[in-house]
Amino acid sequence: MLNLAVFGSGSGSNYQAVAEAIKAGRINARIACVISDVKEAYILQRARNLGHPAVYLDCAPFKTKLDGAAEQRAIELIKQHGGDFIVLAGFMRIVKPGLLNAFAGRIINIHPSLLPAFPGLEAGRQALEAGVKETGCTVHFVDGGIDSGPVICQRKVAVLPGDTVETLMNRIHVQEHLAYPEALRKIAAGSVG
Ligand code: GRF
Numbered sequence: 001m002l003n004l005a006v007f008g009s010g011s012g013s014n015y016q017a018v019a020e021a022i023k024a025g026r027i028n029a030r031i032a033c034v035i036s037d038v039k040e041a042y043i044l045q046r047a048r049n050l051g052h053p054a055v056y057l058d059c060a061p062f063k064t065k066l067d068g069a070a071e072q073r074a075i076e077l078i079k080q081h082g083g084d085f086i087v088l089a090g091f092m093r094i095v096k097p098g099l100l101n102a103f104a105g106r107i108i109n110i111h112p113s114l115l116p117a118f119p120g121l122e123a124g125r126q127a128l129e130a131g132v133k134e135t136g137c138t139v140h141f142v143d144g145g146i147d148s149g150p151v152i153c154q155r156k157v158a159v160l161p162g163d164t165v166e167t168l169m170n171r172i173h174v175q176e177h178l179a180y181p182e183a184l185r186k187i188a189a190g191s192v193g
Contacts, residue, residue, distance in 0.1 A: 003085060004087050005077075005078040005081065006089050007034075008089045008091050010043060013177065014177065015034060015043055015046060017181055018089070019052070020181075032083035032084075035056075037093060055077055064092075064094060065095075066094070066099060071099055072098070084103075085103070085106045085108075086099070095107065100143070108141055108187070109142050111137065111138050111140070112124060112172045114134070114136045114137075114156065115154075116148070118130070120147060124165045134156055135159055136175060138179075153186070155179045157171050
């Protein structure tokens with residue numbers, strides 16, 4: 001069984017999709033804790049609603065990475081809650097070698113594009129500006145790079161005439177909520193990683 005430590009900075013809809021899939025018996029896992037670097041992030045409220053430990057982690061003085069004392073605190077928090085596998089779900093910070101080494105091969109992320117296309121911020125806008133006909137989402141293992149690392153699964157989304165960033169991202173989100181549980185189901189079943 002996987003003991004998931006979920007990290008997020010925002011709404012947490014992917015976390016919720018994973019939690020529901022676990023509850024429905026589709027993934028052999030449990031949510032050990034939910035950690036956010038944003039005190040008011042809705043992901044923490046969702047965690048409280050679902051009865052999972054919800055922890056705010058102050059990541060100062062850094063703005064874009066999880067490093068230093070906060071990284072050490074994150075590792076302690078995960079261990080304290082019995083976590084052994086990290087799920088990045090809209091966590092807006094770069095994870096550094098301290099965490100990567102402590103959970104080698106056991107950190108995954110979801111990104112709203114068909115990687116390696118459109119890594120980094122605003123993947124939906126990047127896809128629209130590039131004029132591609134198809135984009136999607138990717139669940140991948142995390143390595144030292146930005147949205148790099150071995151792909152676990154991808155789901156495609158057509159770019160439609162008249163799409164705005166918002167309409168496109170809404171359809172990508174629907175696919176993300178299928179892709180993340182699917183990737184975790186495979187990992188928990190031992191067929192990936
Ligand atoms: C998703 O689009 C995910 O691909 C990206 O951040 C967003 C998180 O959304 N990494 P949510 O917080 O799970 O609703």
